[in-house]
Amino acid sequence: MKFSALNLAWLFLLLPALFFFFRVAARRTRKAEADFADHPLWQRLRGGVSDRRRKLEPVILLAVTGLLVSSLLQPRWGYDWQDITRRGIDLVAVVDTSRSMLAADVAPDRLARARRILEDLTRRVRGDRLGLVAFSGSAFTLCPLTLDRGAFRMFINDLSPETIPRGGTDIAAGIRKAIETFDPEADSHRAILVISDGENLEGDYRSAARAAAELGIPIFAIGVGTTEGTPIVLETSAGTTYLKDREGNIVVSRLDETALQEIALLSGGAYHRAAPDGREVDLIYTDRIARMEGKELEETRRKIYRHRYQFPLALALLLLAVQSLLGDRRVNKGRRKETVSAGGGDR
Secondary structure, three states, rough: OOOOOOOHHHHHHHHHHHHHHHHHHHHHHHHHHHHHHOOHHHHHHHOOHHHHHHHHHHHHHHHHHHHHHHHHHEEEEEEEEEEEEEEEEEEEEEEOOOOOHOOOOOOHHHHHHHHHHHHHHHHOOOEEEEEEEEEEOOEEEEEEEOOOOHHHHHHHOOOOOOOOOOOOOHHHHHHHHHHOOOOOOOOOOOOOOEOOOOOOOOHHHHHHHHHHHHOOOOOEEOOOOOOOOOEEEEEOEEEEEEOOOOOOEHHHHHHHOHHHHHHHHHHHOOOOOOOOOOOHHHHHHHHHHOOOOOHHHEEEEEEEEEEOOOOHHHHHHHHHHHHHHHEOOOOOOHHHHOOOHHHHHHH
């Protein structure tokens, strides 16, 4: 047996509360009767009242309350098998983990914002398989395509500049690694999401974007950062310092949207800059990716349990009907016979 609303089980606490109330009420009733008249006199005055039926009434009300609470919990038992087909697309997120993503021109920093974008994406997807590729000077598939949202979130939390030991920003390697992540036999229902600051790009990203376009894979890009830029703060064993170039000058990292826009244009995708309110996820996923034609990703059979709340509800109503019919008066059979006999003698 299963319950659809087990969170309402606390309502069973009403049963001991009602039991205590009935006990107190019965005790006060007996005391009031004793104060009104002595026991022999009171028994003659209330000769038509059945003590057994009066005691049965609170028992019935307690049972009715328990049955109503059981009905509210929506019990289910017995089941049918249902075939379920999951439809969606394959989406690989390609995330920049270079040191420029540590710039704090967006709070708390660019890489943390990228992780937040992926978290928002995970909450919105319905039936899609997600994969994750990290890149800096090279690229690596952190999470292959999966329907397991929990596993995907674990890899999101692992994103850091230490994910890829080689420095740089080779976005072309990230795109090509994403293409390799897809099923080679699939010819549609695929998309790539690039999250980067677009700065100091290495490799032939135009060629990689065209390769994705030839395979029918649009690339959607989200730029993280500001065009004004900010120095990159590094935490070292000696304390906090700034990233410097070979000449010893402090490096100011800026968002470069030109390459990201070109990648999206060449592949038939779209580009948006990350916004504080997170609307870029709606603009990219909800308005574009989610509207792509999905494919059958998984077909399973699932048990569908039958709702049985009507049984305790019907029994509760039946007990209420019985309680209303019983009343608290007892039938005096001997007196009824005397009345019938007297009526016959008159005739």
